[in-house]
Amino acid sequence: VSAASVRAEDSKRRVLKDVFGFDDFRPGQDAVTEALLAGRHVLAVMPTGAGKSLCYQVPALVLGGLTIVVSPLVALMQDQVAALRLAGVAADTINSSLDRDANVAAWRRVAAGQTRLLYLAPERLMTTRMLEALARLDIRLIAVDEAHCISQWGPAFRREYEELSRLRGIFPDVPIIALTATADETTRTDIAAQLFAGCVETLVLGFDRPNIKLGIEAKQDGKRQLLSFVQRHAGRSGIVYCLSRKKTEEMAGFLDRNGVRALAYHAGMSKDAREANQNAFMTLSGVVMVATIAFGMGIDKPDVAYVFHTDLPGSLEAYYQEIGRAGRDGRAAEAHMLFGLGDIRMRRLFIDDEDAPAEHKRRAHGRLDTLIGYCETAQCRRQILLGYFGETAMPCGNCDNCLDQTPQADGEAEARIVFAAIAQTGERFGAAHIVDVLLGHETEKVLARNHHRLASFGTGVAHKKDVWLSLVRQLVAGGFLTLDSGGHGGLAIAEKGRELARGDVSFRYRVEVRSRASRGKTRPA
Numbered sequence: 001v002s003a004a005s006v007r008a009e010d011s012k013r014r015v016l017k018d019v020f021g022f023d024d025f026r027p028g029q030d031a032v033t034e035a036l037l038a039g040r041h042v043l044a045v046m047p048t049g050a051g052k053s054l055c056y057q058v059p060a061l062v063l064g065g066l067t068i069v070v071s072p073l074v075a076l077m078q079d080q081v082a083a084l085r086l087a088g089v090a091a092d093t094i095n096s097s098l099d100r101d102a103n104v105a106a107w108r109r110v111a112a113g114q115t116r117l118l119y120l121a122p123e124r125l126m127t128t129r130m131l132e133a134l135a136r137l138d139i140r141l142i143a144v145d146e147a148h149c150i151s152q153w154g155p156a157f158r159r160e161y162e163e164l165s166r167l168r169g170i171f172p173d174v175p176i177i178a179l180t181a182t183a184d185e186t187t188r189t190d191i192a193a194q195l196f197a198g199c200v201e202t203l204v205l206g207f208d209r210p211n212i213k214l215g216i217e218a219k220q221d222g223k224r225q226l227l228s229f230v231q232r233h234a235g236r237s238g239i240v241y242c243l244s245r246k247k248t249e250e251m252a253g254f255l256d257r258n259g260v261r262a263l264a265y266h267a268g269m270s271k272d273a274r275e276a277n278q279n280a281f282m283t284l285s286g287v288v289m290v291a292t293i294a295f296g297m298g299i300d301k302p303d304v305a306y307v308f309h310t311d312l313p314g315s316l317e318a319y320y321q322e323i324g325r326a327g328r329d330g331r332a333a334e335a336h337m338l339f340g341l342g343d344i345r346m347r348r349l350f351i352d353d354e355d356a357p358a359e360h361k362r363r364a365h366g367r368l369d370t371l372i373g374y375c376e377t378a379q380c381r382r383q384i385l386l387g388y389f390g391e392t393a394m395p396c397g398n399c400d401n402c403l404d405q406t407p408q409a410d411g412e413a414e415a416r417i418v419f420a421a422i423a424q425t426g427e428r429f430g431a432a433h434i435v436d437v438l439l440g441h442e443t444e445k446v447l448a449r450n451h452h453r454l455a456s457f458g459t460g461v462a463h464k465k466d467v468w469l470s471l472v473r474q475l476v477a478g479g480f481l482t483l484d485s486g487g488h489g490g491l492a493i494a495e496k497g498r499e500l501a502r503g504d505v506s507f508r509y510r511v512e513v514r515s516r517a518s519r520g521k522t523r524p525a
């Protein structure tokens with residue numbers, strides 16, 4: 001440890017305490033500030049609220065000179081500058097909402113070396129005039145906030161951000177920090193490539209919410225499953241997410257008839273009705289909000305005891321955002337999801353129906369596969385979730401898989417039975433029909449297609465229907481079977497399934513169907 005690094009360590013702690021009034025860095029802030037002070041580029045990925053601003057504000061003050069902060073929205077810049085000035089820091093912004101005099105005055109302070117942090121929108125920074133003027137000043141650090149705006153694949157692409165890729169060439173000796181809350185691997189790689197030509201230290205931190213218990217249950221009778229979950233948390237506030245507007249009203253009505261104080265919320269309701277329900281949820285205790293994803297942005301209610309998904313969310317990132325509304329008070333909270341094959345079909349349809357380029361659809365299907373993998377895993381869910389955000393973790397002891405040691409078994413024989421039935425019926429029928437064939441059910445559809453004469457008919461009587469349905473889901477999740485994207489749920493054997501049939505790869509499956517019966521063994525939350 002060099003004398004210089006000890007001094008840097010000392011002064012950043014002093015800045016943290018004296019300027020911002022905090023005793024300790026949060027996880028992540030320490031590593032990020034250290035790398036910047038050592039002159040390295042950093043891509044910092046942290047969730048909203050984790051404390052990204054301090055990651056560059058502290059080094060800016062330790063380094064002295066001028067730090068440039070690029071931010072996409074005028075309102076964000078104004079807020080940050082106001083907060084810094086309150087803390088006694090010389091911060092300025094030059095932007096389109098200020099009058100000419102104010103901008104001129106700000107520039108005079110910057111040029112005189114009085115300003116420590118200068119906030120600019122990308123289009124203003126990247127003008128030749130501004131860049132030439134800045135080149136004459138003592139620039140020590142550049143921070144690019146909301147850095148995912150540079151990625152075409154990200155959710156918030158901004159053309160003005162593309163220009164920022166020239167920064168590293170224009171200021172070759174200045175460390176650059178890019179900040180984002182987006183975890184998508186493609187977006188991250190894109191940020192690293194565009195801003196840093198791939199040469200950057202990526203630090204991902206602070207995504208864990210250990211007090212939220214994670215659980216997923218096979219969807220059977222969704223209404224009943226929801227009611228029994230809500231009743232286990234009687235008197236607590238909760239959020240129930242549904243895929244459609246109609247379903248929120250149905251589910252809220254159903255809960256209400258069963259003695260639960262439940263309200264609906266979706267974008268199709270009148271503004272007054274929405275506000276009234278939101279107010280009731282925020283101010284009363286024990287109200288259950290049954291909503292589409294229109295509900296939640298900016299909702300900060302600390303004592304939400306659970307988030308229940310009646311349907312598969314849009315992506316693992318959306319899921320993370322949505323469950324993050326539970327347990328903000330740090331008390332034990334729960335995230336519970338119902339999951340069935342119909343959900344996968346629905347989500348595939350959504351993606352295919354979208355009016356988007358093929359490449360976007362391919363990526364969307366990939367993101368969906370990641371989410372399905374999370375649903376079907378027998379591993380610790382938190383490990384998978386945090387792993388997606390780039391963090392490593394030990395088995396958490398607070399998810400259904402950790403708590404409920406569901407036995408696994410070798411499923412090769414079962415898989416072959418399923419494959420045979422799928423092959424013999426022409427690879428176009430859904431799970432329900434395939435299972436009818438396996439169980440030897442002489443349904444109308446089976447008889448009409450002569451499927452009772454197939455060799456596969458009745459070959460699956462050793463297991464119950466639920467076991468077969470779960471097996472099929474696990475085979476789909478494992479990539480052994482594919483679901484047609486035409487919306488009919490037709491099952492076909494994937495290349496990986498053929499490998500399994502040949503004995504080239506193995507397949508283990510969860511024996512027990514996760515249901516109310518198996519929940520008794522879990523620790524109460």
Ligand code: ADP
Nearest residue numbers: 022024025026046047048049050051052053054
């Ligand atoms: P982000 O930009 O990641 O959403 P912010 O930078 O706005 O988050 O910080 C979120 C909140 O956390 C702010 O109120 C900030 O003051 C607080 N905070 C940040 N770092 C620390 C710390 N080391 N100790 C205590 N509070 C902190």
Ligand code: ZN
Nearest residue numbers: 380396399402
């Ligand atoms: Zn776990």
